[in-house]
Amino acid sequence: MSKANYIYVLDTNVLLQDPYAVYQFQPHEVVIPAVVLEEVDSKKKNMDEIGRNARMIAKMVDHLREGGKLHKGVILEQGGLFRIELNHRSYQHLKHVFAEMTNDNRIIAVALNLQMEENEKQNGKQVVLVSKDALVRVKADAFDLRTEDFLNDRVIETDKGYDGYVEQFVDSAIINRFYKDGQVAVSDLKGSFYPNEFVILKDVMRTSSSAIGKVDLLGQNIKPLIGEHEHVWGIKPRNAQQKMALELLLRNDLPLVTLVGKAGTGKTLLSLAAGLLQTEDLHLYKKLVVARPVVPLGKDIGYLPGEKEEKLRPWMQPIYDNLEFLFDTKKPGELDRILAGMSSIQVEALTYIRGRSIPDQYIIIDEAQNLTKHEVKTILTRVGERSKVVLMGDPQQIDHPYLDEYTNGLTYAVETFKNEALSGHIKLVKGERSALAQLAADLL
Template sequence: MNKIFVLDTNVLLHDPNALFAFADNEVVIPAVVLEEIDSKKRNADEIGRNARSVSRLLDGLREQGHLHSGVPLPTGGTLKVELNHRSFAKVQEMFGDMSNDNRIIAVALNYSLEQQDQEHPKTTVLVSKDVLVRVKADVLGLLTEDYLSDHTVRSGDELYSGHVTLFVHPAVIDEFYTYRYLLIKHLTIKVQLNPHEFVILKDEMGTSKSALLKVNAEGTKLEPLYLSNDPVWGITARNAQQRMALELLLNDDIPLVTMSGKAGTGKTLVALASGLLKVEDERKYKKLLIGRPVVPMGKDIGYLPGEKEEKLRPWMQPIYDNLEFLFDTKKAGDIEKILVGMSNIQVEALTYIRGRSIPGQFIIIDEAQNLSKHEVKTIVSRVGEGSKIVLMGDPEQIDHPYLDSASNGLTYLVERFKTQGISGHITLEKGERSKLAQLAADLL
């Protein structure tokens, strides 16, 4: 053991298994962290669930010995609940206020100062997902880290896009148009391609010759897209990525589809159009179920009056906006009348999905970037036989306090399923809402 990791509350509320993520080093939990976790344990949300999980894990470790003295961890390290390093004098000189954050910083600082007097000092690191805590600790000369063990990718830029452009000899493109397929192992360019990944072939000589292909479910060959560019419920693909999205959405052999992209790229619209085609026209699925997490942007508007449908309406308004466009409604209230008459379309909050089994339905989950890994697992594991589920969102627009572009549920799902033949992913890049919306997404 050559390091001491002092954990902030937000690390454990984000991932209870963080207790075991520091190999054979010493893990320290300040006493104030236990107080904060105790205050969250009655919450009915994901944070409350994680607080209760941490409590159970600590109770289990307590059987190994006294937590204030240190107990062994399965990883080879030790866990200790701090009781003797609470001196606030050093931190108070700099920041004054005795807040919980400052008390946690004080614990890490006192450990660091104590180690400087040891013959073989250990490096003390404060681990926090709070940027300002890390900044304040850095001002005091402490080493700090974000908690990254649960990151599927190192940054949002490394998220799997679902498509790739390859520059090849024109003879390769001619071979595809002749035989209508290409074996991946025969490509001169060695690149890792995943099932249902899209490939744009371009002429390396610089001509306009090109081809749009898709990897088959087995990941062995490139095949043409099966769908033409015909309108889907009045919606026609405006760019290559939207056409790729429709290819995945309308393929009944792909039960899991994920889409990411900036605001205005058409994620929700193409998903709803595809769902309506499959449910209303083709009768492939019994019902279209549309849900999104209830996570506010900015200050929460509090409790809302009325029945469940009236309470949900402000949260689900983006869904209704797209449905109004697809149904071409003329007056306010028309979409409600249409949905009442069409009992096979249901708009629901994800709050009510736990415990359900959902067979034979086309399921759309919007704003999935605001879901944790556990919530995504809960949702996808609800999918019954004969259902198709679509999850979409923008990993760069997260309103959840403990998630970021590399640790949210959507990113986690994309990276875990990208090699599976039953799933497909596409990142939409070009905004189609308006020139202003595209500029705002790019410049702001």
């Protein structure tokens, strides 16, 4: 096929994920079915990220209209052709399989009719339906339509992201020198490392000799952890990754820490314990702010009954459960009385944090995998002087309709900041709630 022999038909979810997706397929032809514009139009009044993207799409299409009639096609800057498809809407070839004329099926019908038209030409083009909806791709495949996921917005190219630590088998002499001198040179090990990346040194002879170190800010040496952190507000790390997490959480020279892990790995409990220690005991920060998105972020909670605190309680209950454990409360309402007397602890929905300047605070953002890239940027750019932000969540448990494991804001922050000396990251892998909780996290 020649270089520009493809027609890409874009689904609505592609545009709502990336409003400028049409420019990613140049120099090929990009087709937007009319029904996609209808779906985008229905989202433009939303007061969230989806609504913002819908409005951006409208402005972009209106700008392209200056180049000619959209239904006939306009030339893009790099040679691609953009077109709004008003024809090819016939449902004749789909109705015997999918009787209901849903918007998804109408989009498939446009792609199928275009492909059938191209097949009749001597040098017809290949039609490709691009959608982030797996079921749309499955249904289109039933009609021998070529389909693709939209991967341009993926933060990582492969399924393997940054874990924050590596294991290396080394000669026992290197481990001995690490304990004797308090460091080993990065040049003594294989490969390259990121700033603040942890290294688990294991004896190549498979003895029990091992050590845990962390790459220094200059990336030249691997040094021991600052402390063993035996107890932090009654919490003791139970595995190597939890030790690494506490090291990052207790370092006041790292204003950004990201934690990922399945349910039960201790992300929230460790973050709260470290935050309480540094806020209540060491007074390094004026306030501990704990927030999580009311999914989807930006939606008003006004329709729930009661005052603001009552409305937020169901969404914030996982935070309160961990605080009850840390404060060792036994009676109903005891935690509320404790928090009422401690003005330095604030539990909020993320909706109420956006737009504020946040100095001298220890900020924990739970369920950060439900944030978009733009929302993470909005939060981090609001952080004031001498504040620390902890972003945590499980990228495999996403409630946002247009995000996945590879495109969410938490993964974006992890991969973007892994080269920066002012941030640290760790992936928690072992569940510590119970054997059943760990098994459920792995199997279900």
